[in-house]
Structures are given as structure tokens and as C-alpha cells.
Amino acid sequence: xxxxxxxxxxxxxxxxxxxxxxxxxxxxxxxxxxxxxxxxxxxxxxxxxxxxxxxxxxxxxxxxxxxxxxxxxxxxxxxxxxxxxxxxxxxxxxxxxxxxxxxxxxxxxxxxxxxxxxxxxxxxxxxxxxxxxxxxxxxxxxxxxxxxxxxxxxxxxxxxxxxxxxxxxxxxxxxxxxxxxxxxxxxxxxxxxxxxxxxxxxxxxxxxxxxxxxxxxxxxxxxxxxxxxxxxxxxxxxxxxxxxxxxxxxxxxxxxxxxxxxxxxxxxxxxxxxxxxxxxxxxxxxxxxxxxxxxxxxxxxxxxxxxxxxxxxxxxxxxxxxxxxxxxxxxx
Amino acid sequence: xxxxxxxxxxxxxxxxxxxxxxxxxxxxxxxxxxxxxxxxxxxxxxxxxxxxxxxxxxxxxxxxxxxxxxxxxxxxxxxxxxxxxxxxxxxxxxxxxxxxxxxxxxxxxxxxxxxxxxxxxxxxxxxxxxxxxxxxxxxxxxxxxxxxxxxxxxxxxxxxxxxxxxxxxxxxxxxxxxxxxxxxxxxxxxxxxxxxxxxxxxxxxxxxxxxxxxxxxxxxxxxxxxxxxxxxxxxxxxxxxxxxxxxx
Numbered sequence: 001x002x003x004x005x006x007x008x009x010x011x012x013x014x015x016x017x018x019x020x021x022x023x024x025x026x027x028x029x030x031x032x033x034x035x036x037x038x039x040x041x042x043x044x045x046x047x048x049x050x051x052x053x054x055x056x057x058x059x060x061x062x063x064x065x066x067x068x069x070x071x072x073x074x075x076x077x078x079x080x081x082x083x084x085x086x087x088x089x090x091x092x093x094x095x096x097x098x099x100x101x102x103x104x105x106x107x108x109x110x111x112x113x114x115x116x117x118x119x120x121x122x123x124x125x126x127x128x129x130x131x132x133x134x135x136x137x138x139x140x141x142x143x144x145x146x147x148x149x150x151x152x153x154x155x156x157x158x159x160x161x162x163x164x165x166x167x168x169x170x171x172x173x174x175x176x177x178x179x180x181x182x183x184x185x186x187x188x189x190x191x192x193x194x195x196x197x198x199x200x201x202x203x204x205x206x207x208x209x210x211x212x213x214x215x216x217x218x219x220x221x222x223x224x225x226x227x228x229x230x231x232x233x234x235x236x237x238x239x240x241x242x243x244x245x246x247x248x249x250x251x252x253x254x255x256x257x258x259x260x261x262x263x264x265x266x267x268x269x270x271x272x273x274x275x276x277x278x279x280x281x282x283x284x285x286x287x288x289x290x291x292x293x294x295x296x297x298x299x300x301x302x303x304x305x306x307x308x309x310x311x312x313x314x315x316x317x318x319x320x321x322x323x324x325x326x327x328x329x330x331x332x
Numbered sequence: 333x334x335x336x337x338x339x340x341x342x343x344x345x346x347x348x349x350x351x352x353x354x355x356x357x358x359x360x361x362x363x364x365x366x367x368x369x370x371x372x373x374x375x376x377x378x379x380x381x382x383x384x385x386x387x388x389x390x391x392x393x394x395x396x397x398x399x400x401x402x403x404x405x406x407x408x409x410x411x412x413x414x415x416x417x418x419x420x421x422x423x424x425x426x427x428x429x430x431x432x433x434x435x436x437x438x439x440x441x442x443x444x445x446x447x448x449x450x451x452x453x454x455x456x457x458x459x460x461x462x463x464x465x466x467x468x469x470x471x472x473x474x475x476x477x478x479x480x481x482x483x484x485x486x487x488x489x490x491x492x493x494x495x496x497x498x499x500x501x502x503x504x505x506x507x508x509x510x511x512x513x514x515x516x517x518x519x520x521x522x523x524x525x526x527x528x529x530x531x532x533x534x535x536x537x538x539x540x541x542x543x544x545x546x547x548x549x550x551x552x553x554x555x556x557x558x559x560x561x562x563x564x565x566x567x568x569x570x571x572x573x574x575x576x577x578x579x580x
Contacts, residue, residue, distance in 0.1 A: 181434045181443065188431040191420035198380060198414070200406030200435035200483055 053190025066219030096215020139233025254306030
């Protein structure tokens with residue numbers, strides 16, 4: 001990785017970190033924290049779906065695993081919340097690897113893989129809803145005990161900075177993937193699996209590594225969700241809403257790009273909030289907005305917002321180049 | 333270095349390859365010719381590991397690789413191109429070739445440098461940053477060759493790299509293939525362009541209806557009545573000989 005790879009990430013992170021110094025209203029901070037948690041989960045989805053081309057419709061399986069693992073460890077075993085965070089992330093990797101092993105080894109691709117992930121998430125949701133170990137339908141309430149040692153902060157801004165730091169870390173991770181052999185092989189598998197194999201790429205191993213990483217990052221976001229709201233139940237943690245959000249954000253922002261998931265999450269939730277302000281009385285107005293944005297993105301911006309910007313920039317450059325040519329012709 | 337021993341492939345009731353054998357010594361270019369549907373590409377797929385044989389054994393440098401995965405064979409040094417080109421369409425030419433180069437070079441800088449070098453050798457030096465999806469047919473064929481070459485193979489399987497090219501493009505690429513051989517890479521090529529086969533190959537195998545029917549120097553093989561019949565139909569060799577005699 002070169003300085004040019006790192007500077008945009010550093011600049012954006014620092015700017016975002018300064019935000020709580022200006023904005024102190026707690027609904028806005030609330031919105032930002034929730035948006036960043038979704039962005040983090042979406043970054044996880046993007047590693048597998050964006051770079052690896054394996055579209056998952058069931059990333060709730062990892063999000064929920066992260067949330068439940070940390071909640072159960074704290075409630076039933078008295079494990080420290082920070083340790084819970086690490087273990088939850090690890091659990092996401094294990095669940096990811098296992099789902100990957102079962103589906104990739106049997107050669108599932110495309111829509112079949114998407115359906116299997118959806119099925120896994122639903123099975124987890126139903127199990128978590130039924131078992132008393134996971135609190136059943138009543139869910140789990142993490143004990144309120146505000147202290148940095150318990151990963152609970154009196155000031156929302158601190159939590160914001162924590163999530164932001166993790167989002168930045170995953171931005172770096174994603175940039176590293178993009179610049180590494182692993183990333184090149186992952187993209188090759190996305191573009192053409194047989195050609196990749198002929199070039200010596202162990203496509204199963206590459207996909208398993210990707211889904212384990214993806215599961216870990218998304219589980220981390222689920223864990224932060226549980227830690228921030230201090231309550232989860234099966235329909236929140238393993239619900240299809242989160243699967244949808246985690247795949248919508250990268251698709252809207254720019255699938256397979258470093259910043260795409262964050263841009264997408266910000267756009268979606270920003271628009272959702274605006275819609276709620278103006279038409280708050282209509283329930284589900286934000287979801288209607290999500291749907292509309294998705295239709296627009298699929299119809300007019302296949303590469304998402306970042307892809308659209310890049311095309312506009314290229315067109316701008318083309319016009320500039322043509323312009324100078326015309327000028328030079330005129331000069332002659 | 334490569335020994336294919338009585339390999340067969342059955343697709344349902346169809347015997348695509350019927351106990352075909354071939355043996356390659358290190359160095360040199362060997363051709364694999366035969367009419368359409370003879371099973372040449374199926375045989376290639378079995379050698380490179382994409383299609384498991386129904387019967388028979390394949391050995392590479394003395395090791396039995398019959399059941400090995402394609403990527404393991406690539407690691408051992410078997411490179412292949414695809415008859416139907418398979419570019420990573422969303423990537424640039426350089427990135428395409430780098431995927432191959434990463435097999436032997438873990439670092440990005442090394443792999444990219446290697447990719448640039450290979451691109452120049454096959455005549456893609458000027459297209460390095462173009463998206464692979466935007467290449468011409470000739471460009472894509474070169475890209476197939478470059479990617480396989482970037483894996484630094486000991487044995488290169490070329491599946492109709494000349495098909496779809498015009499005569500001047502063929503003239504351009506023949507020295508490239510010869511150059512690869514001169515570096516010590518053994519080449520097995522499926523080819524329909526007979527001019528190229530005659531020009532390049534020291535030896536050819538002829539596959540017809542799944543069976544290996546002839547083997548030898550190209551000139552001798554083309555005069556073989558069994559080969560003529562395989563291409564032109566039963567009795568063709570006799571008719572041709574009779575006509576030749578009448579005109580003579």
C-alpha cells in the first residue's frame with residue numbers, strides 16, 4: 001500500500017472524527033452511530049459480495065451471531081464486554097467459514113448461494129426465537145452498567161469514535177485486500193472461476209478466506225449493535241431487515257469498492273431520515289425510500305454512486321481533452 | 333514429462349474420448365489435430381484437471397495427477413488457454429496477467445513487473461491499462477496466452493490460440509509461440525490452422541471420434557490414409573489416390 005492509498009482514508013476518518021465536536025445533539029449522534037454500525041456490517045458483506053462476487057442474502061446470520069455471542073457471554077458467563085467483542089468477531093469468522101464450507105464445497109454459486117445464505121439466517125432466527133438459552137422471543141437485555149470497562153459510555157460521542165475507528169480499520173483492511181495477492185485472486189474468482197483455477201488459484205480456499213473475513217467483520221458490527229442498544233431479540237439480530245441493509249448499502253454506494261459500503265449506508269440512512277422528517281406519519285417511509293434508491297441505482301448507476309462519480313469524472317476529462325483539441329485545431 | 337495413458341471420457345452414452353494415449357518429452361512443440369468433435373478439448377480438459385477422466389491415468393513428471401484439482405496442476409507447471417477466451421472482463425490487461433503471475437510471485441510489485449514483461453513479449457505492451465473486455469479477438473487470444481505464460485509453466489496447453497485470427501495476425505503470433513518453446517517450455521497445441529501446425533510442430537497426434545488414430549511428423553501424418561479418411565470421410569483416401577493416378 002502506498003501513501004496515495006492511505007491518505008483518503010486518513011483524511012475522511014479525521015474529518016468524521018471531528019464531527020461530534022460540532023454536533024452535540026443526541027438524535028444526530030444516534031443516527032450517526034447506527035449508520036456507522038450498518039456501514040461496518042456492509043463492509044463485511046462487501047468483502048465477500050463485492051470483491052468475491054458471492055452475493056449473500058443472509059448476512060444477518062453473522063450480524064446476529066455477533067450480537068448474540070457477546071450478549072450471552074456477558075449475561076450467562078459474566079465475560080467482559082471487550083472480550084465478548086473479540087470472541088463475537090471470532091464466532092462470526094467460524095460461522096462464515098462453516099456456511100462457506102458447506103455451500104462452496106458443493107459448488108453453489110450465484111442465486112443458489114444467495115438462497116442458501118438466506119436459509120441459514122432464517123434457521124438461526126427461528127432457533128434463537130425458540131431456545132430459552134437465547135432468551136427466546138423476549139430477547140436479551142444487556143445489563144446497563146456504564147463504564148468504559150464494560151464497553152458502555154456515558155457520552156455517545158465516545159461510542160461514535162469507537163465505531164468510526166473500527167470502520168476506518170476495515171477501510172484499511174479492504175484497501176489491503178485490494179492491493180494484495182489474496183484480493184487479486186478473489187476478484188479473479190468473481191470474474192471467472194474456471195480461468196482463475198487454470199491460473200493456479202485455489203478458488204475454494206480463496207472463497208473460504210473471504211467468507212470468514214466477511215463473517216467476522218459483520219459479526220463485529222452486530223456485537224456493536226447489541227452493545228449500543230443493549231437489547232436484542234431474534235427478529236432484530238437475525239432479521240431479514242439487516243440482511244437487506246447490508247447488501248443494499250454496498251450496491252447503492254459502489255459494490256467491490258473500498259468506500260462503497262460507507263457511502264451507501266450514509267446515503268440510504270440520510271435519505272431515510274429526511275423522509276421520516278417530512279413524512280414521519282407514514283410508517284415504513286424510509287423503507288420505501290430504500291426501495292426507490294435501489295431501483296434508481298440498478299437502472300442508472302450499475303457501479304453505485306462511486307461508479308457514477310467515476311464515469312462523470314471520466315466524461316469530464318474526455319470533454320476537457322476534446323476541448324483542448326478543438327482549441328488547438330482552432331489555433332491552427 | 334507428460335504421459336496420458338488410456339484415458340477415456342464418457343458423457344452419458346457418448347464416448348467423447350476413447351482410451352487415448354500420448355507422451356511428451358520435455359521441450360518442443362507437439363500438435364493435437366483432428367476433425368471437429370473429435371474430443372481434443374475434452375482431452376485437454378482432462379490433462380488440465382477440469383474434467384475427471386472416466387478411465388485411464390495421467391502422469392506429469394512421474395507423478396500421478398489423475399485426481400488432482402486444476403489449481404494444483406497449475407502449481408506443478410501445467411498452464412492452459414481456453415478455446416473460448418475467458419478474460420477477467422472487469423479487470424485491466426495488466427491485472428489479468430498479474431493473476432497468473434501471482435502464482436509464483438507473492439508480492440504485488442513483483443507480480444505486476446512480471447505481468448508487464450509477459451505482456452510486452454506477446455505484444456500487449458501498449459494495452460496494459462485497457463479493460464480486458466474491450467480487447468479485439470486477436471488481443472484476447474494474446475491475453476489468454478499471456479496469462480498462461482505468466483504462471484511460468486513447464487508445459488503449456490494451447491487450445492486453438494490461432495482460431496479467429498486473420499493471416500497477418502497469425503504471422504505475428506507464430507514467432508511468439510516459437511520463442512516460448514525456445515525458452516524451454518514444452519507446448520502441446522490444438523490447432524486447425526494447418527499452415528501453423530506444419531510450421532511449428534515437430535510431431536502431431538491425430539484424434540478422431542475420441543480415438544488416437546495417428547502420430548508422427550506433420551507431413552507424414554497428413555499423408556496417412558487414416559487421417560485423410562477421418563477428415564474427408566470413408567473411402568476418400570482411395571478416391572484421392574485413384575484421381576491422382578488418373579490425372580498422372
